[in-house]
Amino acid sequence: MKNKSKAFKQSFTTYALVLAFYLVCEIWLKTGNMSSLMEGLLVPLCYYMILAVSLNIVVGISGELSLGHAGFMCVGAFTGAIFAVTAGAEMPEYLELFIAIILGAAVSAVFGFLIGIPVLRLRGDYLAIVTLAFGEIIKNVINTIYLGVDVEGMHITMKDALSLNLGEGGKTIIKGAQGITGLPRNANFTIGIILVFISLFIVLNLINSRQGRAIMAIRDNRIAAESIGLSVSKYKMMAFVISAALAGVAGVLYAHNLATLQATPKNFGYNMSIMILVFVVLGGIGNIKGSLIAAVILTILPEKLRFLSDYRMLIYAVVLIAMMLFNSAPKAVAFRERLVESISRKNKKEAKEEA
Amino acid sequence: MSGADKNTSGNILLDVEKLGISFGGLKAVDNFNLKIEKGELYGLIGPNGAGKTTIFNLLTGVYKPDTGRIILDGADITGKPTIEINKAGIARTFQNIRLFSNLPVIDNVKAALHNHYRYGLIHGIFRTPLYYRTEKAMDEKAMEILKVFELDGVADYKASQLPYGRQRKLEIARAIATEPKLLLLDEPAAGMNPQETHELMETIKFVRDNFDTTILLIEHDMKLVSGICEKLTVLNFGRVLKQGETYDVLHDAEVIKAYLGD
Numbered sequence A: 001m002k003n004k005s006k007a008f009k010q011s012f013t014t015y016a017l018v019l020a021f022y023l024v025c026e027i028w029l030k031t032g033n034m035s036s037l038m039e040g041l042l043v044p045l046c047y048y049m050i051l052a053v054s055l056n057i058v059v060g061i062s063g064e065l066s067l068g069h070a071g072f073m074c075v076g077a078f079t080g081a082i083f084a085v086t087a088g089a090e091m092p093e094y095l096e097l098f099i100a101i102i103l104g105a106a107v108s109a110v111f112g113f114l115i116g117i118p119v120l121r122l123r124g125d126y127l128a129i130v131t132l133a134f135g136e137i138i139k140n141v142i143n144t145i146y147l148g149v150d151v152e153g154m155h156i157t158m159k160d161a162l163s164l165n166l167g168e169g170g171k172t173i174i175k176g177a178q179g180i181t182g183l184p185r186n187a188n189f190t191i192g193i194i195l196v197f198i199s200l201f202i203v204l205n206l207i208n209s210r211q212g213r214a215i216m217a218i219r220d221n222r223i224a225a226e227s228i229g230l231s232v233s234k235y236k237m238m239a240f241v242i243s244a245a246l247a248g249v250a251g252v253l254y255a256h257n258l259a260t261l262q263a264t265p266k267n268f269g270y271n272m273s274i275m276i277l278v279f280v281v282l283g284g285i286g287n288i289k290g291s292l293i294a295a296v297i298l299t300i301l302p303e304k305l306r307f308l309s310d311y312r313m314l315i316y317a318v319v320l321i322a323m324m325l326f327n328s329a330p331k332a333v334a335f336r337e338r339l340v341e342s343i344s345r346k347n348k349k350e351a352k353e354e355a
Numbered sequence B: 001m002s003g004a005d006k007n008t009s010g011n012i013l014l015d016v017e018k019l020g021i022s023f024g025g026l027k028a029v030d031n032f033n034l035k036i037e038k039g040e041l042y043g044l045i046g047p048n049g050a051g052k053t054t055i056f057n058l059l060t061g062v063y064k065p066d067t068g069r070i071i072l073d074g075a076d077i078t079g080k081p082t083i084e085i086n087k088a089g090i091a092r093t094f095q096n097i098r099l100f101s102n103l104p105v106i107d108n109v110k111a112a113l114h115n116h117y118r119y120g121l122i123h124g125i126f127r128t129p130l131y132y133r134t135e136k137a138m139d140e141k142a143m144e145i146l147k148v149f150e151l152d153g154v155a156d157y158k159a160s161q162l163p164y165g166r167q168r169k170l171e172i173a174r175a176i177a178t179e180p181k182l183l184l185l186d187e188p189a190a191g192m193n194p195q196e197t198h199e200l201m202e203t204i205k206f207v208r209d210n211f212d213t214t215i216l217l218i219e220h221d222m223k224l225v226s227g228i229c230e231k232l233t234v235l236n237f238g239r240v241l242k243q244g245e246t247y248d249v250l251h252d253a254e255v256i257k258a259y260l261g262d
């Protein structure tokens, strides 16, 4: 079926693009031409790509808005980091990372499920507000938590490190706003790219599955979807939980790229959530490949154009507004359709001439 | 009153009793009764605003009735959610077309095969043999249904790219894919030219005969109604004006006065 080969081609070019990106960066790195600035961006590029793919499940595939995706990333990051400095500390580093990723995904998925409950009931603006609040709350709560461990087990308080009352040999894991220190820093570009591939594998296969079809059908027309027996709550939840789990994976990768993990407005605040949303919107809502490209460009560009970095959020706001107009204002849509049509006509003509 | 007892044994597929709903002060549907036999092609007619679409919304659980009962094939489905009602055997089309407009035509039908062709999420993501087998069977079934509506040639088009008449057909195809006992068609010929309407009549008859289903349709096109419906109910201001064999109903003086005009 033509349809099928089209889907296959799309998945294939997406994988190929990421592979090409990986190879180019590796060669660039190995030949020693890469600046240290660029080198430092390699792992961030990976978690941004994963975040873009993750949010695209909610925004593009499921058609809902989430403004709190950094919150899920935060949950994954802290889950992974806690594991890294406790049970994982004695493990071989790749085993530690592997288990941390599984745990981070699982705990974020649980949070996704909990936040998903209002998702099923709320629409549009309300949902945006709930997710936005979630992201902020998670970040702020983590900033007040003190977590320690001793022979008796885990201790937790919101007062200060002393109130943990740790016994002899006890160890503080989370020190309030100071976060978690002594992380292994065992993430690298190759692992990051593998995680990008895994995320893509999950999402692209989801889109072409029975479940993905149900999610997209519900997005396109909720009432019609119910009329053919599709459970709106089940499939909206499925999309949200998978998305949260992947954002958690990005968080684990983030945490394993640092020596110290703190929850600050910069890394897990709404600016981060908005930035991920910009990747998705700029790349084309529902367009996985596009959001990957947007993530890469929007990560590298501000670093290269340092003088712009002060205006980063301003530029994002303008980009968001411009894209929304471009995508939904009737005149812009008509213009775009004419453009696409004229291009496809030209392509067809060329194809015919070649034949 | 022992309506349910009387009908469970019989040939009655749909038994609606004293159905009613109000919106604010307006009684949109009031004391509505309807019995449809298995395999029947039944018409629901009446002027605009009479409450026809509201009855479809009540039958499919979009609205919960204030009064009355709906029995489908012996089972009480009153007040059940839309999804459960579809699983129980009612599928519908919409007066204002509601397709999955960004999905390919074939996926609109495959989405409707969802509850009949199953595999878990893990199979979908890891593409197990079960995934490939089930998807292949779904493709074949979907194409078979699309062929009936002469949509197999446009299976890969986005649903929104189809012209209006073919979108209406795709909606019927999608509803049929859920293998309903009762198919509800809300103004299927709306916006079609006489040629298309004639083809649609043939298709509706074909569907009834070949998909082992019963059809209740709302329609304003009297040619279509008198051409294919065996029985009619005329609705006026939310109440039944006349019910019976198509010929009798259409020649009833009251019906002519209230609806068909001079």
Ligand SMILES: Nc1ncnc2c1ncn2[C@@H]1O[C@H](COP(=O)(O)OP(=O)(O)O)[C@@H](O)[C@H]1O
Residues within 6 Å of the ligand: B023, B026, B028, B046, B047, B048, B049, B050, B051, B052, B053, B054, B055
């Ligand atoms: N959700 C609703 N809220 C308020 N009024 C409604 C609603 N649905 C239908 N109505 C009213 O019920 C009446 C019947 O509408 P409808 O069933 O669509 O008529 P028909 O399909 O016969 O043209 C109309 O007066 C309509 O305005």
Ligand SMILES: [Mg+2]
Residues within 6 Å of the ligand: B052, B053, B054, B095
């Ligand atoms: Mg109507």
